[in-house]
Amino acid sequence: MDHSPEKRRRRRCLILSVLAVLLLIIIVAVVLGLTLRKNTDSLKTTFISRCKAFKEYDCPKIWDAFEQSYVGRDPCKVPMEAYDPFIAAAPFQPACNRMMFWSKTTDVVHDFTEKKDCFLTLEDTLLGSVMDGLTWCGKEGSPETFTTGCPGWTDCVNNTVRSFWNRASAAFADAACGQVTAMLNGSIVTPFNPTSIFATIELERLDSPRVKNLNVVLVTQETTVTNCTNASLKNLQKELDPGVKYNCKEVSEAQIQECSSNPEKPCGACW
Ligand code: AVW
Numbered sequence: 593m594d595h596s597p598e599k600r601r602r603r604r605c606l607i608l609s610v611l612a613v614l615l616l617i618i619i620v621a622v623v624l625g626l627t628l629r630k631n632t633d634s635l636k637t638t639f640i641s642r643c644k645a646f647k648e649y650d651c652p653k654i655w656d657a658f659e660q661s662y663v664g665r666d667p668c669k670v671p672m673e674a675y676d677p678f679i680a681a682a683p684f685q686p687a688c689n690r691m692m693f694w695s696k697t698t699d700v701v702h703d704f705t706e707k708k709d710c711f712l713t714l715e716d717t718l719l720g721s722v723m724d725g726l727t728w729c730g731k732e733g734s735p736e737t738f739t740t741g742c743p744g745w746t747d748c749v750n751n752t753v754r755s756f757w758n759r760a761s762a763a764f765a766d767a768a769c770g771q772v773t774a775m776l777n778g779s780i781v782t783p784f785n786p787t788s789i790f791a792t793i794e795l796e797r798l799d800s801p802r803v804k805n806l807n808v809v810l811v812t813q814e815t816t817v818t819n820c821t822n823a824s825l826k827n828l829q830k831e832l833d834p835g836v837k838y839n840c841k842e843v844s845e846a847q848i849q850e851c852s853s854n855p856e857k858p859c860g861a862c863w
Contacts, residue, residue, distance in 0.1 A: 710859035800835025
């Protein structure tokens with residue numbers, strides 16, 4: 593055997609290089625693991641803390657049902673039915689005559705329901721409020737939850753987030769009863785957009801005799817381009833269950849804001 597100092601130095605060098613590479617791999621794996629864990633943890637923390645605002649629900653149990661819906665799945669292959677157990681774990685409290693649907697009016701409608709306790713949107717319920725504004729997905733063969741790198745709303749039809757909103761909206765519409773209100777946008781040419789969640793998921797579930805009336809509030813501004821005679825609203829009426837009475841009213845955004853900032857005004861007096 594050759595034990596020359598040069599050979600020994602080279603061998604030591606080789607061993608040190610192998611050790612350095614191994615160390616690097618371990619560090620990368622640990623950092624990656626911690627980042628992924630942080631993703632799950634941060635989504636879970638947000639979920640649980642928002643959920644706790646609704647005292648009557650078992651939040652850790654609801655989180656478990658939620659995770660089961662998408663974890664380990666291809667994020668483009670999560671059908672809306674995957675969320676059935678999650679929806680069943682957090683049923684809507686009945687809110688006849690108070691349910692508010694909306695399309696392209698997110699700011700005005702949520703500002704209104706936040707300030708005035710007259711109506712309830714999906715986002716004011718547990719299911720809608722815990723997920724509002726969040727992104728999440730799983731990955732085939734992985735037990736983790738990801739909050740970045742998830743497919744976007746239009747990247748694939750059955751994506752994790754879109755399927756959730758479809759499923760939750762369907763459940764919300766299934767729970768509607770009595771007088772139902774929908775705030776639509778009078779500043780766009782098509783306030784009743786046939787591809788919207790309101791058109792594709794919710795409207796077809798507003799069935800008579802459970803639902804008595806659909807009251808459309810068409811939110812207008814100075815730049816308003818639409819009124820209640822709009823062609824898309826004619827389509828809405830065609831698609832509506834004939835047993836449900838339809839009504840449409842043009843109401844300015846200023847009037848809605850004025851009403852919500854006036855605590856004296858009763859619920860029925862805003863339009
Ligand atoms: P909307 P909808 N990328 O104002 O009738 C990301 O059109 O559809 O009204 N998120 C999106 C995208 C997109 N391209 N398009 C829509 N969204 C999400 C549930 C976004 O969060 C309630 F019960 C936006 O704020 C309402 O009655 C939301 O979908 C009804 O569905 C609404 O889009 C409103 O859905």
